[in-house]
Amino acid sequence: MLTWSIARRFRRQRGHTGFLSFISASSTLGIVLGCAVLIVALSMMNGFQGALQNQLLRVVPHVEYQRVDGTFDDWQAIAEIAYRDEAVSSVRPVIKQTAMVQAGAEFKGVLLQGIATQADGHDVFDFIAADALQQLQQGSNTVVLGAGLAEDLAVTVGDTVTLLIAERGEDAFQAPKRHRLKVVGLFEFGGEIDHQNAYTSLATARALAGIESGVTGIQLSVRNVFSADAVAQRVGNQLPSLVYVNHWMRTHGHLYRDIELVRTVIYLVLVLVMAVACFNIVSTLVLTVTKKQAQIAMLKTMGLADWKIILVFVWQGLQNGLLGVFWGALAGMGLAWLLPDAIAALEALFAVQVLNDDIYFVSRIPSTLRWQDVTLVCSVALSMSLLATLYPAWRATRVEPARALHGSH
Known part of the structure; x- marks a missing residue:
């Protein structure tokens, strides 16, 4: 195509001008880094x-x-009602109560959950x-502690701990009772x-809570969280x-909203960086x-x-954009795939931890490459490159042949 050939010739001839070549390389490098x-x-x-x-959300109840x-005396009847909804994937009973765990002189608050150890769909x-x-199923007065909680209390499997649970009287809570x-x-x-x-x-949870039968809660898992x-x-x-009624978007929804907020900011930065x-x-x-x-x-x-x-x-301007998008997409995809291992290697090398697993629910930087994101970034970069060519291209049509040729002699 004639216009493409002329554009390539103009681009090659530009290499003889150092300043012009530097600006062009800067634009391409900027698009590479941005992408x-x-x-x-x-x-x-x-x-x-x-x-x-x-x-x-495997351990946090969806609903x-x-x-x-x-209490729910017949939780199976509740389960039958819940299963009528096609969005519900599993139903399980639970007995929840707050307690203090004592091991030696150490005390820690804990959320004690009585679970049906043979229930379906319990990712715990x-x-x-x-x-x-x-x-847990066969014995009474047995408990499974969170690993962090056990570390805080300096206890291991086979040790005995004391639980202090306040019993509720007719009018008010009574003094807590101790259970081994x-x-x-x-x-x-x-x-x-x-740690929590x-x-x-x-059966053990009922005995600790003083409940004769039934459960205090019903948990649902849904197919679409x-x-x-x-x-x-x-x-x-x-x-x-x-x-x-409670669900995960009330208890942990802030994490999802934070992720979506950062994603929105990234989309804004995408446009600004490319501009x-x-x-x-x-x-x-x-x-x-x-x-x-x-x-x-x-x-x-x-x-x-x-x-x-x-x-x-x-075409001449888009050559910069295409080159920058090509190398930027390759570099971005490679870094996205290698990021978790690269961060882990740097953590080992410098003896630091980017994500403390005592605080966050992940211990490594996660990365999931999606082709729609790559397509979006490349499309925005090419669109901005195209828009950037329009004004200079229009100015080229304003050149007056007689004046330009006269001025060149």
């Missing part, structure tokens, strides 16, 4: 969102109901050894959850008793038009239409 950094940043946000869905007064089981679950429980296993998930949770069987709010309301409206990188394309083409006035005048004299002259400079 690479933004692809990596979006991949990190995808990774954190995936960790939230596939890790944290939970608690009776306003009393994935973080507890099978023999510990068996001992044997530690039969550890719950190892990571993050603050390991302990698990026991439903982002529909938890709607499912909670929909199923809750069908229950025969008054209940408190700044493309400013150099404008400068390069304006200088090229100024220096190539005689050649432009000759092309117009030979009958080259104005729209083809515009195409010449559009």
Whole structure:
């Protein structure tokens, strides 16, 4: 194509001018860096969102109901109602109570959960050894402590701890009673959850809470975690008793909102970074038009239409954009794939930890590359590059052949 060939020739001839070549290289380098950094940043946000869905929400209930007064005496009937909703994947009973755990002179607050060790769809089981679950089911006065909690209390499997649980009287809470429980296993998930949770069987939890029968809560898992709010309301409206409705978006939704906020900021930065990188394309083409006035005048004299002259400079500017997008996308995808291992290697080399697993629910920087993000970044970069060529290309059509040719002699 004629216009593409002329654009390539103009680009090659520009190499003889150091300043013009430097500005052009700067624009290409800016697009490379912008594309690479933004692809990596979006991949990190995808990774954190995936960790939230596939890790944290495995142990945090998607939906939970608690009776306003009393207990659920027939939780299977509630399960039947919940399973009528196609969005519900599993239902399980739970008995929750707050307690103080004592080991020696150490005291720690804990959320004690009585769980049905044979219930379906309880991902908590994935973080507890099978023999510990068996001992919870078969024995009484046994408990599984969070690994972080056990470390804080300096206890191990086989030790005995004391639980202080306040019993509720007719009018007010009474003095707490002490209960001795044997530690039969550890719950190892990571993050603050390991420091806050302990698990026991439903039978033991009933004895500790002074409940004759039933459970205090019903937990649901839903197929689409982002529909938890709607499912909670929909199923809750069908229950025969008054209940408190809770779901993960209330308890941990701030994590998801933070991720989405950062993603929105990245999209804004994407446009701004590409705009700044493309400013150099404008400068390069304006200088090229100024220096190539005689050649432009000759092309117009030979009958080259104005729209083809515009195409010449559009193609020339897009060459910078295409080159920057190509290398930027390659670098960004490579960095996104290598990021977790690269960060882990740097942590080992400098003996530092970027994400403390005592605080966060992940211990490594997650990264999930999505092709739609790569496509978005490349599309924005190419669009900004195209917009940057329009004004210089229009200026090229304003060159007056007679004046330009006269001035060149």
